[in-house]
Every structure is written in C-alpha cells, then in structure tokens.
Amino acid sequence: MLVYRVVKLKSRTRDLSGTGAFTTGGRWNSKGTYILYTSETSSLAYLETLIHFDDTIYPPHLFIMEIEVNDKAPVDTLPDKKYPKQWKRPGLLKNQQIGNLYMHNQQHLGLKVKSAINTLESNLLLNPLYPRFYDLVKVKKITEIQLDRRFF
Numbered sequence: 001m002l003v004y005r006v007v008k009l010k011s012r013t014r015d016l017s018g019t020g021a022f023t024t025g026g027r028w029n030s031k032g033t034y035i036l037y038t039s040e041t042s043s044l045a046y047l048e049t050l051i052h053f054d055d056t057i058y059p060p061h062l063f064i065m066e067i068e069v070n071d072k073a074p075v076d077t078l079p080d081k082k083y084p085k086q087w088k089r090p091g092l093l094k095n096q097q098i099g100n101l102y103m104h105n106q107q108h109l110g111l112k113v114k115s116a117i118n119t120l121e122s123n124l125l126l127n128p129l130y131p132r133f134y135d136l137v138k139v140k141k142i143t144e145i146q147l148d149r150r151f152f
Contacts, residue, residue, distance in 0.1 A: 001075075002140070003038035003124045004045035005065040013063045013142045018128040027090060028099030028113060028125050035103055036126040038067060040112075044121045046145075051117060058147055066141040073109040073136045075124065076102070088116040103127045109136055 007013055018034035025031040039045035042064050049062065069075070084094035102111045102125070111125045126137060 001069045001071055003040060003067050003069055003126075004042040005036070005038045005067060006042075006045045006049040007063050007065065008049075008059045010063060010144070013065055014139055016067070016126075016128060016134070016137055016139065018126070025091075025096065026099075027092070027095055027116065028111075029103065030093075030096040030100055033096075033100045033103050034128045035099060036128055038124045038126055039115070040122050040124065042066070044115055044118060044123070047117050048115065048123065060147065062145050062147055064143045064145060065139055066143070068138050068140045069110065069124070069126070070136040074107065075110040075112060076108045077112040077122075078114075083114070099125060103129065106130055109133065 016036055018036040021029050021035045021037060022032060026035065026037060029035040037048070039048055045064065046062070078098065082098070084092060086092060087095055099111070102108060106127060106129060109127060109130045112122050113125060115121050115123050127133065
C-alpha cells in the first residue's frame with residue numbers, strides 16, 4: 001500500500017523515525033511516543049500539513065514523500081465505536097492514549113484512523129519502533145512542490 005507524507009525540508013524526506021511527533025506530540029500521541037503520521041492520499045497529506053501553518057510564515061517549497069508499506073504488514077483500523085467523543089478536538093488526551101497504546105503494544109505496524117479534516121479519508125499512523133519497521137516501510141518517491149499561495 002502507498003501512503004503519503006509532506007515535509008517542509010528536503011533533509012527530512014528520508015526521515016521515517018517519528019521523532020517530530022515524539023518531540024511535540026500530536027492528535028494521536030503524546031510527547032515521548034514515536035509515531036509517523038501519513039495519509040492515504042497525497043492531497044490529504046498536503047491538507048494535513050497546511051492546517052498547521054501560520055498564515056504569515058510558510059515555506060516556499062514542500063516535499064511529498066510517497067511511502068510504500070508492505071501489504072503483509074499488520075495494520076489495524078480504529079472502529080467507529082472506539083473514537084472518543086469530540087475526537088476531532090486537538091490535544092484530546094483520550095486520542096493520545098489510544099495512539100500511545102497502539103504504538104507501545106507493537107502488535108501492529110500501523111493504525112488507520114479517520115482524518116479530522118475530511119472524515120471520508122484516512123491517515124495511517126505508523127510505528128517506527130515496530131520490529132522490522134525499516135524492512136516493511138520504504139520511501140519510494142519524493143516530489144518537490146511549491147506551496148500554492150492561494151491557500152493563504
């Protein structure tokens with residue numbers, strides 16, 4: 001399966017470590033938990049990145065990473081009934097607890113969750129600490145794009 005990730009710096013285009021999320025935390029993880037956020041489409045990955053930009057400061061270029069995840073890798077999907085109330089709210093501790101548990105258990109390479117921006121599409125949360133992660137997950141292609149200023 002192919003998933004996508006957008007980064008601001010060319011130097012990060014090969015980084016699958018989840019260190020950024022480890023350092024800052026995110027919707028599905030607290031600080032101190034490694035997680036690699038990816039999306040099922042490149043356009044969703046783009047939107048998921050744009051939503052975090054300050055409208056006065058944005059990079060001139062972005063890089064879309066096309067990442068191949070081995071089809072035999074164990075990936076789970078979060079069932080609708082497991083989403084906490086108000087799961088779209090940023091910083092919700094219950095979301096972070098779900099993601100932390102999945103990453104720490106290391107039973108799955110990834111967890112598929114709905115996007116808070118477009119619930120018809122999904123993000124795949126990858127666990128960089130999963131055994132053989134780097135055998136199962138590979139950057140296949142990198143495309144540099146200019147940020148479309150019409151978003152701002």
